[in-house]
Amino acid sequence: MMHERHLPATGTMRRCLSFSARAGPMPGGLTGRLSGGLATVHPTAAPSVNGRASADAGLIALDGISRAYGTQFALRDVSLQLAPGRIGLLGPNGAGKSTLLKILMGLLPPSSGNGHVLGVDIRRGRPELRRAIGYMPEVDALVPGMRGAEYVALAGELYGMPSKQALRRAHEVLTYLDLEEARYRRLEEYSTGMKQRLKLAQALVHDPQLLLLDEPTSGMDPAGRETMLELLLTLGREHGKSLLLSTHLLGDVERVCETVVILHEGQVLKHGQVSELCTRRQDRYRLQIEGDATAFVEELQLEGARLIQDNGRGELRLAVPPGWITRAFFALADNHGVVLRGLQRDDEDLEELFHRVIAEKQ
Numbered sequence: 001m002m003h004e005r006h007l008p009a010t011g012t013m014r015r016c017l018s019f020s021a022r023a024g025p026m027p028g029g030l031t032g033r034l035s036g037g038l039a040t041v042h043p044t045a046a047p048s049v050n051g052r053a054s055a056d057a058g059l060i061a062l063d064g065i066s067r068a069y070g071t072q073f074a075l076r077d078v079s080l081q082l083a084p085g086r087i088g089l090l091g092p093n094g095a096g097k098s099t100l101l102k103i104l105m106g107l108l109p110p111s112s113g114n115g116h117v118l119g120v121d122i123r124r125g126r127p128e129l130r131r132a133i134g135y136m137p138e139v140d141a142l143v144p145g146m147r148g149a150e151y152v153a154l155a156g157e158l159y160g161m162p163s164k165q166a167l168r169r170a171h172e173v174l175t176y177l178d179l180e181e182a183r184y185r186r187l188e189e190y191s192t193g194m195k196q197r198l199k200l201a202q203a204l205v206h207d208p209q210l211l212l213l214d215e216p217t218s219g220m221d222p223a224g225r226e227t228m229l230e231l232l233l234t235l236g237r238e239h240g241k242s243l244l245l246s247t248h249l250l251g252d253v254e255r256v257c258e259t260v261v262i263l264h265e266g267q268v269l270k271h272g273q274v275s276e277l278c279t280r281r282q283d284r285y286r287l288q289i290e291g292d293a294t295a296f297v298e299e300l301q302l303e304g305a306r307l308i309q310d311n312g313r314g315e316l317r318l319a320v321p322p323g324w325i326t327r328a329f330f331a332l333a334d335n336h337g338v339v340l341r342g343l344q345r346d347d348e349d350l351e352e353l354f355h356r357v358i359a360e361k362q
Helices: 011-016 097-105 126-132 148-158 163-176 192-204 222-237 250-256 294-302 327-335 350-361
Strands: 030-035 038-043 060-069 072-082 086-090 112-117 133-136 210-214 242-247 259-264 267-273 284-290 306-310 315-319 339-345
Touching: 060 097, 072 097, 072 112, 072 259, 072 267, 086 097, 086 222, 086 250, 097 112, 097 126, 097 133, 097 210, 097 242, 126 133, 133 192, 148 163, 148 192, 163 192, 192 210, 192 222, 222 242, 222 250, 242 250, 250 350, 259 350, 267 350, 284 327, 294 306, 294 327, 327 339
Parallel strands: 086 242, 086 259, 133 210, 210 242
Antiparallel strands: 030 038, 060 072, 060 112, 259 267, 284 315, 284 339, 306 315
């Protein structure tokens, strides 16, 4: 269980909720309703004039962004063009992921370079940026003594919503995230999984176009993690939210995202569609079998195949020689009384892609 961490309701709280109170009311208004138990929200899109956010301007455009702390660079010459969608920001600890998120929100100025998020200049459009962005921090950023509905409504007001509208939306979002029964409970009484959903609620309350999510499944048990990932996938697919999911957990990105950015030592090593970045392999297969595979595998090896992995539960990964015909798997399985339940090409997955890219850099 992760240790609970609480931050005071001062400037730190405001920074974690990523809003300047001077931003004023939301442009064009915001409406929300519950439909079939789900929060269906209908934002009025802001125009792309006068520095306001616009989905038509693309999601993120960065040109030569660097950030230095003294002589140490957290980011170095980062250039990206990202379209709206579900994007994974992958990298080991210290890669610069959190620094990049802060720059995208306008909380931290870059040392050099330029960029736009939803058409808004990251150096000059901070109030507009924070109306269009919802931020879910990795740290708890909770205020002891506050209740769930109060906390989410406060976030809405800090994002620029009128107080009554913020409170109404707080109740709607908490219901959507299955926190309705806990909305009047004090925050220090929330479990780790509930705190994570509460942080997602405060990021959603003002109906942003873009969600920046910093380790959203941190500290969660397997069931809670699966629930969170399903929520994020639904927000992207069914509610049209763009997500930038920052994590070191490859499984979270593989489950939710269609695009990936691999960050290492402050530099972007690769970015693009996962399906396009992963190598398609013609000589590798995954087999699912039933029965004793010992003799089956031995004969495969005599035919020139190489066993890469046997998980002991009837799943094999094999490399085959040039000119291999897939029906040979079935013929050899039949010869040894083995039932072949599944056969598919073993293309490179996200984990293999990540390790390959890091190894190429080193």
